[in-house]
Amino acid sequence: MERNINLLEARPSFVTHLECSLTGELYPADQLHGLSAAGRPLLVRYDLPAIGKRLSRADIERRPTDMWRWRELLPVRRSEDIVSLGEIETPLIPLPRSAGPAVIVKDEGRLPTGSFKARGLVMAVSMAKALGVTRIAMPTNGNAGAALAAYATRCGIETIVFCPEDTPEINVREIAMQGARVWRVNGLIDDCGAIVGEGARQGRWFDFSTLKEPYRIEGKKTMGLELAAQLGWELPDAIFYPTGGGTGLIGMWKAFDELEALGWIGSHRPKMFAVQAAGCAPIVKAFDDGVEHAERWEGAHTVAAGIRVPRAVGDFLILRAVRASGGRAVAVEDHATLQAVDDAARQDGLLLCPEGGATLAAYRLALEQGWVTERDRTVLFNCSTGLKYPMPPAPRTLDRTQTIDFDSL
Known part of the structure; x- marks a missing residue:
């Protein structure tokens, strides 16, 4: 079996400290932490100038393309502490018929346990x-x-x-x-x-609730690191991300800042679209109301269970990223989500999960509203394999012992 150098090779760690995302208060690394004293998520900080002196884009490009190629930008210091099940770099899949030529899906359903x-x-x-x-x-x-x-x-x-x-x-x-x-x-x-x-x-x-420990963000930010590398170090024009707790959106925004500090990308940022269901849209309401913190959404319901999160502890981080990017928080109806899932499967052969379908529905809405154009290079996130979710019945049967009407097949 081929030796995975990303997992086994000793590589230096550049973590310096943790920082409260609300107040900026500093916390020591290498100690167990939950939320900050202010009750908000902690962010991992790195010695980025030191990383820049040791590591280049060319170094990254020479490594196997799994999640652990980014070791210097991740918090695990020792190789022996990595608990891996084979975290691949997920592919970018076009949706030419159901979305258009400028749209690609980052298909996170290919990861271990079938989701991002x-x-x-x-x-x-x-x-x-x-x-x-x-x-x-x-x-x-x-x-x-x-x-x-x-x-x-x-x-x-x-x-x-x-x-x-x-x-x-x-x-x-x-x-x-x-x-x-x-x-x-x-x-x-x-x-x-x-x-x-x-x-x-x-x-x-x-x-281990979402954002109540510091390190899930660091794992999720690899989506942004991968996107940059996969697109030739040029970020897309728009990203549509299914948003419950919002860890991935927060993580990608952090990744983009770190990549720019390293000089690996420029200042261009995608419009970030936080996609929610109409039946559970606290971030959308907060965005529309112009506030930084979302109220709990009462009576939450949607077919997209993964984004049925009535309250997110990182609400202000989601909203800051969306606003800074020139994007929006968007709510879509369940019928539009289910139609998008059906269209992507029947027209492009890609089975989206409901949350992934919501991003396609939101993209279609954004086109209608003029928030994006058909020329904008756009990335939709499919966060899980569609195989985990109910599908319409397929009831047709054929009796091989009877005369078969081939014209009807």
Whole structure:
């Protein structure tokens, strides 16, 4: 078997400290942290000038194209702490018929456990291992719990997962099959998060809720690093990202700043579109109201379970990135999401998850409203394999013992 140098080679670490995303207060690296004293996410900071002296774009381009080619820009210091299941660089797939010639999908469904949650959780679990965590709990709408269960099980960390009772059945079974204790809760993801938070306060486990530990952002930012490299170090004109907790959008925005500081890209930024469902759109309301913090969305409902997040702890970071980019927060109706999934599958052969379908629906809306043009190079994020979600029935049968009417087939 070929030796993966990205995983096994000793490479220097450039992490300097952690920083409160709201106040700028500094925290030491190499210690276990949750939220900052202000109750907001912590961001990992690096010695970027030192990285620039040691590493070049050409160095990156010579490495195998998996997630770990970016080691110097990631927080795991020691190779032996990396808990990998094979995190590939995900492909860019055109959607010429259902979207147009300038649109490509970054298909995150190719990652371990079938979703982009693998990026954040492989990083967070690797750091938990490095920092001596032995028991983790998390609320999930499905895919994050599956990724946590897989990576934690691989390195022997005990895992307890809480999910809303209407979480897709395949997700619940996947979580259980990969070694976690999974509980269905009669509520939404933030209700599950309240249980996790109370258990953490009692010292029963470490809280792995979205953005309540610092390292998921660092895993998710690799989406932005990859995009830059895949597009020849020229960022696209627009990115449509399915937004629940928003970790990936926040992470990509951070990645772009770091790449510019290294001199690897210029100052051009994509318009960032935070895509939500009309039945759960707290970020959209906050964007439209011109505020930095979103109120909890009551009665949240949507077919896209992954973006059914009534309240996001990183709301202000999402909104800042969207506004700074000249983008928008966009809500789409479920019928438009399901139509987009159907169109991409039947016209372009790509099976999107509902959240990925929401990005295509949002792109179509943005075209109608003039927020983007058909010439804009646009990236849609498909965050999970569509194989995890219900599909329309295919009931036709054929009796081989009867005369077959071939004209009707």
